[in-house]
Amino acid sequence: MSAIDEQEIRAIVERVKSRLDASGNSGSGLAAQTELDEISDIELGDGIFRTINEAVEAATRAFNEYQRIGLGGRYAVVDAIRASMLEQAERLAQMAHQETGLGRPEDKVIKNRLVATKAPGPEDLEPTAVTGDAGMMVTEWAPFGVIGAITPTTNPTSTIINNTIAVVSAGNACVFNVHPNAKKVSAENVRLLNRAIVSAGGPPNLITAIPTPTIASAQELMHHPDVRVLLVTGGPGVVREALKTDKRAIAAGPGNPPAVVDETADIQNAARSIVAGASFDNNLICTDEKTTIVVESVADRLLQEMGRNGAYVLKEHELRKLERIIFNELGQPNKPGAINPKWIGQDAAAILAEIGVQVDRTEIRLVVAEVPNEHSLVWTEQMMPVMPVTRVQSIDRAIDLAVKSEHRFRHTASIHSTNVERITRMAVAMNCSIFVANGSNFSGLGEGGEGFTSFSIASPSGDGLTRPRTFSRERRVTVVGALRIV
Numbered sequence: 482m483s484a485i486d487e488q489e490i491r492a493i494v495e496r497v498k499s500r501l502d503a504s505g506n507s508g509s510g511l512a513a514q515t516e517l518d519e520i521s522d523i524e525l526g527d528g529i530f531r532t533i534n535e536a537v538e539a540a541t542r543a544f545n546e547y548q549r550i551g552l553g554g555r556y557a558v559v560d561a562i563r564a565s566m567l568e569q570a571e572r573l574a575q576m577a578h579q580e581t582g583l584g585r586p587e588d589k590v591i592k593n594r595l596v597a598t599k600a601p602g603p604e605d606l607e608p609t610a611v612t613g614d615a616g617m618m619v620t621e622w623a624p625f626g627v628i629g630a631i632t633p634t635t636n637p638t639s640t641i642i643n644n645t646i647a648v649v650s651a652g653n654a655c656v657f658n659v660h661p662n663a664k665k666v667s668a669e670n671v672r673l674l675n676r677a678i679v680s681a682g683g684p685p686n687l688i689t690a691i692p693t694p695t696i697a698s699a700q701e702l703m704h705h706p707d708v709r710v711l712l713v714t715g716g717p718g719v720v721r722e723a724l725k726t727d728k729r730a731i732a733a734g735p736g737n738p739p740a741v742v743d744e745t746a747d748i749q750n751a752a753r754s755i756v757a758g759a760s761f762d763n764n765l766i767c768t769d770e771k772t773t774i775v776v777e778s779v780a781d782r783l784l785q786e787m788g789r790n791g792a793y794v795l796k797e798h799e800l801r802k803l804e805r806i807i808f809n810e811l812g813q814p815n816k817p818g819a820i821n822p823k824w825i826g827q828d829a830a831a832i833l834a835e836i837g838v839q840v841d842r843t844e845i846r847l848v849v850a851e852v853p854n855e856h857s858l859v860w861t862e863q864m865m866p867v868m869p870v871t872r873v874q875s876i877d878r879a880i881d882l883a884v885k886s887e888h889r890f891r892h893t894a895s896i897h898s899t900n901v902e903r904i905t906r907m908a909v910a911m912n913c914s915i916f917v918a919n920g921s922n923f924s925g926l927g928e929g930g931e932g933f934t935s936f937s938i939a940s941p942s943g944d945g946l947t948r949p950r951t952f953s954r955e956r957r958v959t960v961v962g963a964l965r966i967v
Contacts, residue, residue, distance in 0.1 A: 528687075533658070544624070547649075561683075562645060570594045575589075596934055599934040600933065600948075616962045623956045627653065629658070631719055634662040651951075653710075711731065713733065714936070731942050740759075770922050776874070776876060818858075892913055
């Protein structure tokens with residue numbers, strides 16, 4: 482454990498006060514005392530620094546060293562990260578669940594393994610060349626420098642692992658300001674990543690963080706002059722703050738993914754897929770299905786199949802009870818409501834027990850509530866395993882409601898249909914970063930589907946699924962009249 486003398490403690494207090502005063506916040510004495518109480522017994526080292534400025538300075542030095550190990554060195558570093566994170570996937574999942582109290586540990590293991598294996602590495606940066614009568618042109622991908630990253634409490638370790646692989650594959654360093662509710666597991670994750678990097682010949686402190694992240698430290702990171710690019714994964718508030726800075730901001734914001742089921746669908750597969758996707762890690766992932774919109778003629782069959790595949794379908798009086806516990810305030814018709822944060826990421830069994838329904842946690846993963854189109858559940862990103870199912874008369878109405886209830890976040894949507902024209906029409910109408918047909922939404926992240934994965938899906942800034950190219954500058958060299966060899 483690191484010892485901090487009295488002079489250093491006073492300096493920490495003053496630093497917190499000045500940061501908060503500069504940002505126009507009140508209560509600086511309380512914030513300073515909070516940091517003082519926590520920082521004295523938090524282990525530093527292996528990428529963990531007392532302040533944002535120290536973390537950025539260390540990452541800047543590491544970035545400069547990292548350039549000297551070449552592309553082969555990057556491959557070695559990323560291979561070491563993958564191996565370490567696969568080895569630590571279960572431990573980090575258990576730590577994340579214990580600290581945050583959110584989600585399902587067994588699903589967090591899947592997320593950690595997914596990003597460790599399917600997040601793209603340096604191979605994403607293959608150069609391109611064009612030759613012709615006028616000579617040759619080569620395009621290569623260059624790093625920016627230090628990336629400032631904000632991460633959520635919902636997917637703490639999978640986001641850090643994913644972002645680290647993408648950022649260092651592109652040749653950058655990264656400073657994390659993690660969610661305060663996941664600071665312990667996030668700090669351990671950063672330590673493990675640093676050890677893996679160093680073991681492969683990379684520089685120490687290529688990935689850094691602070692032990693006591695706050696709103697003030699996030700603001701300091703976002704405005705630090707040595708941070709070139711921001712990567713923000715979180716809610717609307719932090720995304721807006723990042724987009725207001727003078728830096729390039731890659732912003733992964735909220736979603737409210739609808740799943741449409743039409744009369745041509747394989748209903749059994751649709752039910753099984755929606756239950757699996759909507760209940761995955763208790764619906765914490767922004768890509769998880771949040772609403773089911775089903776054509777009237779197959780609605781009863783879909784509800785029956787959902788009940789056979791791990792869902793509990795509420796009765797009308799049970800829905801009324803549920804509304805009172807999961808909402809602090811029901812929204813107006815066709816508007817989001819205010820979710821009670823107590824139930825975010827909790828098991829379906831725990832939510833049902835609160836309304837007097839006892840079920841087996843392992844057998845029942847999702848609560849299903851049939852509701853009218855205008856109900857708040859349809860319009861709210863609830864982030865808990867409660868799935869509203871709402872009926873419509875036609876596929877046209879289904880697609881229209883899907884577009885509106887997704888709030889044009891352009892994040893994720895899905896359809897269950899065997900009609901190619903309808904699949905195409907909905908994909909065009911939604912205009913999302915991820916669109917899935919006939920599978921669980923996590924298939925769009927490469928879990929059970931093809932393609933690479935990302936846990937920072939930057940729809941607000943238009944970057945989509947982030948990858949090493951996202952954190953790279955495109956550079957061109959042209960040789961006139963030479964180097965065409967045929």
